[in-house]
Amino acid sequence: MEWLAKSKGCNICHGPESTGSKDKVPIGPAWKDIAKKYKGQKNAADRLTRTVVTGSEPGSGGRHWKDQARGVAMPSNTIAISEADASKLVRWILASDKQDANNRAQ
Ligand code: HEC
Numbered sequence: 403m404e405w406l407a408k409s410k411g412c413n414i415c416h417g418p419e420s421t422g423s424k425d426k427v428p429i430g431p432a433w434k435d436i437a438k439k440y441k442g443q444k445n446a447a448d449r450l451t452r453t454v455v456t457g458s459e460p461g462s463g464g465r466h467w468k469d470q471a472r473g474v475a476m477p478s479n480t481i482a483i484s485e486a487d488a489s490k491l492v493r494w495i496l497a498s499d500k501q502d503a504n505n506r507a508q
Contacts, residue, residue: 403494410483412491415476418498430476431467437499439466447492454479454488 407413415429431439440446457478458466467473479488 403491406487406491407494410479410487410491412479429474433495433498437496440496441499447489447496450492450496451485451489454483454492455485456480 404418407416416431416433418433420432420435436450440450453476455478458476459478483491
């Protein structure tokens, strides 16, 4: 699934691991931090899929990472990714805190 994230440009702004400092994060939050934040939340996958497709501007999900990421919104990814692929990626992201290095390399 990592190849999908790369091919869709997600990795320009997101990395797999937290860098431990909001000044060092690329632009968006790390996959593992997203997984931690939404762990156990009902409908998280569906809500995040919408956010990935439409962006996190106010009105389409809002900004949730003001203090942990660079404090900017995620632009809409509609052009880059289909809703089906976004949903697949979100489910992979939400499971990323359980994956070991082997799984992540796939
Ligand atoms: C231009 C930079 C950029 C790109 C490209 C990008 N993101 Fe993001 N993403 C962000 C930022 C910034 C945030 C934090 C926004 C916020 O505060 O809610 C974010 C947040 C998220 C979140 C959490 C949203 C929430 O409501 O908590 C998910 C999931 C996510 N991105 C997935 C993706 C996926 C999948 C892709 C590829 C299709 C992608 N992103 C591409 C910058 C980007």
